[in-house]
Amino acid sequence: MVWLVQLVAIIVMAGLAPLFMGIAQTVKARLQGRRGPSIFQGYWVLAKNWKKETTAPEFSSWVFLVQPSISLAAILLVVAMIPWAGMVAPNWPHNLLTIFFLLALERFWVGLAGLDSAGTFGGLGASRVATLGAGIEPAMFAAFGVLWALTGGTQIQSIAEKVSLLLWGLAVVSYGLVLVAELGRLPIDNVDTHLELTMIHEATVLEYDGRLLAEAQWGMALKLTAMIGLGWVWLSPAVPSLWMNLLLRVLEVAATSVGIGWIESRFTKLRYFQLPTYLAMASGIGLLAFYLMASGGLN
């Protein structure tokens, strides 16, 4: 039964990913006083790009061509590993470090392909992705590590009462800060800009079109779903029914997408040279939580 729910969950989440993206975009449009495109626009864009011809820059190599598939596969594996129903299926791989390295793998290939196309913007984007990665990874390690340790990788249920509110608060805040940075959302990066010189993640996919672009776009939507879903898997109180759990996850991710749209409407992008401060803060809070936990936060 857990197996079945997990398989259904993977399909549902992979299928709904563009919708979650659409929710965030629609919220942003409304807060800007625009009607905005349909909430399902993500699907039309994917379908359109999937059908289009794919071209590659003149001096690019196989790295450029395989990157979207590798990144997409890495994120799909993360989605597959998340215990969406609150329980790990028997013999199902479930390992924090694997999730962590899959995310790092995606970042590595995105950076590599950005350099491979030999365009200035790709190179600039790759350099920025790598620089930010160096700051995101410790913060992510601390935040994920604490939440994983507190929950045993699934849900908070039994140990919830034993942990101080402060510890929880610190862990959740650092997770939220990491989430925004890893997804490249405001105030870190702007997914809705045409200004090449300001782009971080977008600059690395500027040269893509056709099916490869569709893969990259779906990968971005999946990453949003996975990163938010992971947090909720850890934070949601347990519900007896597995299916109810899955339904709750869908609602939670949708609600968080609304929140992301709201946050993106409140903030401007930070100066690039201020990003290390932001990431240091995320890491600091995460490490503090780690220290609290290690030194008896669990009583």
Next chain:
Amino acid sequence: MMGTELNKRWILTNSQQRDNGSQLLALTAFQDERIVAHWLLPDGQCRENAIAVTAGAFPSLTPVLPQVSWDEREIHDLFGYIPNGHPDLRPLVRTPRWPDAFYPLRSKFEQPIPWLDVEPDNGDQRVTGEGVTIMKVGPTHAGVIESGHFVFSIMGENILHLDLHLFQNHRGVEGHLEGRRLAEVAPLVSRICGADTVSHQVNWASAVEKLAGHTIDQPLAWRRVALLESERILSHLNDLAQIPAGVGFHVAHQQALAMKEKWQRGMHSLFGHRLLFDTVGPGTAAFFDPDALGRLIHDVRRDWQSWRALVLGHHGFQDRMLGVGIVRQADAARLGAQGVVARASGLSFDARSVMPLYQEWKVKPAGEVSGDVAARFKVRLEEVETSWRLLQDVIFEVAKMPLPSFWQPPEDLAGDAVAYTESPHGLNAHVVSLKNGQVVRYHVRSGTFRNWPLLTKAVTGNAVGDFPLINKSFELCYSCSDR
């Protein structure tokens, strides 16, 4: 011997003119081999100095008056007159596709000139050395932006140098105007650019009126003031909308665009054109209903108040603008900064304070001293406020006045005249030369033309990621410069 004396006097007179606080209106070349510098004295009078081109050359003013560097390069490209002593005579307008000895404005070409089949790239100025990357942007951009080619020399995330290659869409407006009859000029002048069009139209109208010795009556003059100020609001609303977009502040961007759209629709119903094309001509100005304009102002101003509170109270937005893209006052003065750029860097010149049209209205120039993006933003905010008030005063008076009397210029008008206005992007001057009611020479010097070189000063030393923000705080018109 005589020639050297004249050359020295040319340089001396012009640099003295600058030193006594005059504004250079234009440096104009003519087909009959002379160069004329028009100056606007602090009291509003115009003065001209001229020098003959001898053996295809004239002494360059650039070493003592760096602001004319582009003017002289343009003259070199379009007329082939050589400014002797110019430190950087690379092509500005010229493309390698033009055949040798083809100078578009030097003589009239009946046949289209066959272009050479070569790459259109002009040599660029770049920094060389270990770790320096050359980043070329444009002329085709990712958004709906005009065509400009930018060559950045960057090191890591820092801009070391920026070389501008504009004039990608040179239309040859000045050449097109030559030989036109009076009636054919206004529509073309109207379309020199979409941001400062009223200013261009008023320049043409007042040049003709000056040559004919005609003084326009007050009702007409004040309608022109209303049009000029309406254009300023339209242009500033647009420029203010673009600045938040540079830092991902979409809410402020979209709300300002909505405000601008409302104003623009108002312009269409009041004056008959969304961009205010064809609203002013010699002896005329568009008729409009003062009460309707008053209602429009009231309506848009309500949105304006809440938008103003939003942007002024947003810490993240203010933080992004502070200390970024600084134009030092010395550079602004040296390179002849105009309009908002000058007034944000401590130079408090606004041509409205000396323009005859604005005699009755005391316009106090806006002033900031920090020269950064925040200063240019604030100057625009202040100028929009000033324009609202000015407009309301004007329509109050216009409503009480009789209808203006219209006038037709004589068919055989002749002579040389210079006219200027304070456009939303700075001092805008036209030099007009007529003979038998036909244009012999028409030279346009817009405010943005002088501000472009200052953009390169403002971005040097800043982060690459801040360039769009700095660029938007200048919001320079390509069309006015490329012509």
